[in-house]
């Protein structure tokens with residue numbers, strides 16, 4: 186049993202962790218050196234496998250054949266040393282510019298120390314001042330996107346050079362390799378086609394509520410929604426404007442942030458709560474090292490990468506989360522998301538190193554979110570004392586489903602367009618002088634939003650999002666937000682919490698807490714890692730081999746009916762149009 190990863194993998198992970206947790210020149214140098222050393226080690230291993238090319242393809246053992254298949258892709262380590270050094274430095278620099286960006290306060294230009302977490306996140310969540318929201322959004326883009334546009338130009342060239350050295354046309358194709366399907370892009374387009382009608386109904390309803398709050402001069406009847414009014418720096422989930430759009434205000438609110446604060450919740454308690462859910466399913470407790478080495482609160486007095494992440498140090502023992510946790514319900518969900526990554530690490534740690542990854546990257550993003558679907562139910566929040574009473578009536582149901590849709594349905598177009606834009610950039614379909622306006626074409630067309638102030642090619646708004654600056658692929662989240670409902674349905678059936686023929690047990694009320702049948706089924710799938718093709722892992726858990734948008738639509742069916750009816754009653758037009766020029770190509 187290969188219980189250890191390579192020493193080199195542990196070394197480069199540790200050096201990356203030290204830099205991401207404490208951004209200093211010394212840590213940067215050590216990380217850069219470790220990355221080059223690891224690449225040299227990978228290249229050596231790859232060369233020894235290459236000697237077998239033409240032979241391993243005919244091996245009878247599929248397990249062995251699959252290992253060779255994965256080891257035959259070297260990745261960016263295929264770049265000549267100088268190019269690789271330049272590539273690594275660019276990615277580190279873009280992610281550092283993003284992570285250390287600060288802006289000045291709206292009403293106090295002397296205080297220029299506001300950071301994304303927690304300052305700007307809190308302002309975007311709580312402020313209803315149109316001017317302040319516009320200021321925060323615009324200044325953040327000056328301090329991030331604008332400053333990395335030139336880095337990104339050279340990054341794209343080097344990334345495509347590396348892709349070609351691995352036999353791909355461009356980096357976009359290399360990113361899709363782990364999905365092992367040459368119809369993957371069209372499958373994704375089909376999923377979005379099936380989900381767009383529900384998104385448009387939700388968009389029309391939210392637009393009306395925001396118009397009522399901010400006035401027609403700010404939110405037009407038929408136009409796109411100004412992005413800075415949606416409670417999130419990237420308008421990627423709209424849960425933070427729940428209080429402005431709640432259908433039945435008289436009912437108890439499902440946003441338990443106030444109760445968490447009132448009950449003195451700490452980040453530590455949030456992590457313990459999440460671990461307790463996993464353990465209740467007969468999944469794995471966090472190892473001792475996890476609690477010793479994780480960073481779950483933002484350390485003061487130093488720069489670090491606050492964007493949450495989960496780390497596997499390739500030695501079967503050391504696993505960590507780094508998260509600048511705020512005491513909010515949103516962050517409680519993110520805690521479960523990050524811990525889902527750790528559970529996957531723990532379940533596949535004894536597999537050969539090449540198989541220690543998700544069945545596909547979307548699987549890795551879905552694990553924690555599946556549990557969070559149970560945690561977020563009023564029934565569960567009541568059970569853990571965060572909701573004083575559960576109101577079981579149709580209106581409370583619609584309130585709950587709307588709050589879930591503001592996080593899950595609003596995310597879908599954003600989760601899709603992030604890599605739609607990057608695939609076109611890598612393939613050259615979008616040329617460099619059109620980068621920013623191509624971004625806004627997609628943001629308008631898929632999300633029906635617009636920038637508060639007109640954009641130009643001086644700007645680089647994609648760079649204002651962590652995953653662009655940090656070079657993290659994003660289609661994995663779109664995949665996750667679809668398949669997590671398929672996983673949820675399968676687990677709810679195993680837990681006896683959902684029965685398609687029993688209307689008293691709808692999918693959105695299911696809580697799998699303490700169901701070892703569900704937990705064991707999930708654990709068995711996690712244990713496969715990437716040793717089997719993902720349709721097989723999907724079938725092992727759900728019985729089907731395909732991504733299927735009908736499950737998320739079934740979950741939200743009562744809300745979809747309500748929204749359609751409500752929009753008709755208010756004679757809301759569905760969809761959006763505008764003759765405004767959102768982005769000019771003049772430099």
Ligand SMILES: O=C(CCC(O)(O)[C@H](Cc1ccccc1)NC(=O)c1ccccc1)N[C@@H](Cc1c[nH]c2ccccc12)C(=O)O
Nearest residue numbers: 422492493494495496518519522523526549550554657662
């Ligand atoms: O970025 C994240 C969570 C961070 C992460 O856990 O996905 C992290 C991102 C990352 C990848 C690589 C380097 C650094 C950070 N991914 C991991 O830590 C990770 C761990 C193991 C395997 C794969 C990824 N969520 C996305 C998508 C998202 C939006 N809202 C959500 C709500 C719940 C869950 C996810 C989201 C976002 O914030 O835009």
Ligand SMILES: [Zn+2]
Nearest residue numbers: 522526549550
């Ligand atoms: Zn993740």
